[in-house]
Amino acid sequence: MRKPIVALVGRPNVGKSTLFNRLAGEPLAIVDDTPGTTRDRLMAEAEWNGRYFFIVDTGGIDPSTGGKEALSVGSADYIQQIRQQAELAIREADVVLFLTDAITGVTPADQEVAQILRRNQKIIEGKPHPPVLLVVNKADNQTFRSGAAEFYELGIGEPYPISALHGTGTGDLLDDLVAAFPSDTEEEEDDSVKIAIVGKPNVGKSSLLNRLVGEERAIVSPIAGTTRDAVDTKIVFEDIEITLIDTAGIRRRGKIEPGVEKYSVIRSMRAIERADVALLMIDATTGITAQDAHIAGYILEAQKSTVVLVNKWDAVEKDNFTMQNYTSRIRQELNFMDFVPILFISAKTGQRVDQVLPLALRVQEERLARLTTGQLNRILQNAQDAHHATSRTGKSLRIYYGTQVRSDPPTFLIYVNDPKLAHFTYLRYLENAIRKEYPFTGTPIRLVLKPRR
Numbered sequence: 001m002r003k004p005i006v007a008l009v010g011r012p013n014v015g016k017s018t019l020f021n022r023l024a025g026e027p028l029a030i031v032d033d034t035p036g037t038t039r040d041r042l043m044a045e046a047e048w049n050g051r052y053f054f055i056v057d058t059g060g061i062d063p064s065t066g067g068k069e070a071l072s073v074g075s076a077d078y079i080q081q082i083r084q085q086a087e088l089a090i091r092e093a094d095v096v097l098f099l100t101d102a103i104t105g106v107t108p109a110d111q112e113v114a115q116i117l118r119r120n121q122k123i124i125e126g127k128p129h130p131p132v133l134l135v136v137n138k139a140d141n142q143t144f145r146s147g148a149a150e151f152y153e154l155g156i157g158e159p160y161p162i163s164a165l166h167g168t169g170t171g172d173l174l175d176d177l178v179a180a181f182p183s184d185t186e187e188e189e190d191d192s193v194k195i196a197i198v199g200k201p202n203v204g205k206s207s208l209l210n211r212l213v214g215e216e217r218a219i220v221s222p223i224a225g226t227t228r229d230a231v232d233t234k235i236v237f238e239d240i241e242i243t244l245i246d247t248a249g250i251r252r253r254g255k256i257e258p259g260v261e262k263y264s265v266i267r268s269m270r271a272i273e274r275a276d277v278a279l280l281m282i283d284a285t286t287g288i289t290a291q292d293a294h295i296a297g298y299i300l301e302a303q304k305s306t307v308v309l310v311n312k313w314d315a316v317e318k319d320n321f322t323m324q325n326y327t328s329r330i331r332q333e334l335n336f337m338d339f340v341p342i343l344f345i346s347a348k349t350g351q352r353v354d355q356v357l358p359l360a361l362r363v364q365e366e367r368l369a370r371l372t373t374g375q376l377n378r379i380l381q382n383a384q385d386a387h388h389a390t391s392r393t394g395k396s397l398r399i400y401y402g403t404q405v406r407s408d409p410p411t412f413l414i415y416v417n418d419p420k421l422a423h424f425t426y427l428r429y430l431e432n433a434i435r436k437e438y439p440f441t442g443t444p445i446r447l448v449l450k451p452r453r
């Protein structure tokens, strides 16, 4: 089931990132201390009453780069940026949370945002779409909570007074948020392997797509996107049905000039969320940029499998060490993805393009792999014998027993004396021990620690 995307919009300082952090689940433990991933978290998975969804802090998105840029109040393009973020959210999110500030009351910038949101909503089945919930944050006490009625004047409907800082009022808000989710999130789901081609603009996504489709003559049908702004292309490769999800947007072959599509963070997230495997394309002529790291972060956050494709390899001057140097640089800069395979390709000349789908399918297979309980416990026992977890308090972690509770992605439940004693580095050590036996190439694995009753 596709997880809905909820965008937080509002002018700076209203409390978007405070609310984001309150709603966001813990980042995947194995990426916890990795610079560049958690620091710039723009998207996170959240859950309320068993419904999972993604939240996006549009305040962190610079629409021109897709990266995290602080918006400074009073800067020349301040209003312009808020406007773009509101437009982005209303175009691409499933539900918008519009944040305002009870302490300052209604401001002209709030009016501006409200107007953009209202103007850009579509009417679907008699209702404005996407739904917008008006949040009046910093309503820390009764006075502010009653004062929230003032915000009716924005014309967005009933205000929800909350305190993101103290957590009050968020329950009612989340109840109504979940109720506002579109029912079509249970759409699609055929059995094809879903592969998303993601990367910053101009990296060569549509060139690759055209090649993959061109080389596999057996096109079933290019189906109109089940999701807005996406066109899925179905192909059959070695008897396996594959859906290629094109994040570059609606673009029939040859119809639109390459490289002109506007980059959209939310569109990339949506494609990643629908995919089993993401092909993360990197431009060999520019190297890894912050934007690449962001996209890698979304893939990890969504716990999808990955193949890194270093494209435009034809345009790089090479000696015997270039590929090796490049590989270690990528591993270093995306160091949280050291289990991810890297392929050097040229969508232009076709070099190694024939290896892309076989590799993606292998990664998908590993995503579905299972270790037996016997195998896993042997690995855990050996790892523990070789290296005990130590702790400052003198109490140390004991591992009793583990079992793989699911695949897609592989998830291991491990019973211990006290999960709090498991330091990040020890979890990483256990992960590496598992991967040494069974690599789970390209696939994140999850270790869930539980105290033994």
Ligand code: GDP
Pocket (backbone or CB within 6 Å): 010, 011, 012, 013, 014, 015, 016, 017, 018, 019, 059, 137, 138, 139, 140, 162, 163, 164, 165, 166
């Ligand atoms: P953003 O720019 O919209 O992401 O806003 P931040 O989340 O960075 O919050 C701006 C400031 O408002 C910070 O100093 C927060 O501590 C403060 N803040 C956020 N939520 C609340 C709240 O519920 N009550 C109060 N009193 N302050 C809050």
Ligand code: GDP
Pocket (backbone or CB within 6 Å): 199, 200, 201, 202, 203, 204, 205, 206, 207, 208, 248, 257, 258, 259, 260, 261, 311, 312, 313, 314, 315, 345, 346, 347, 348, 349
């Ligand atoms: P997209 O924006 O990611 O879909 O990128 P495009 O596929 O539109 O490609 C952007 C530009 O890069 C175009 O001018 C392509 O011709 C060029 N390009 C794409 N792949 C390669 C490649 O492998 N080598 C070289 N030299 N150029 C490429």
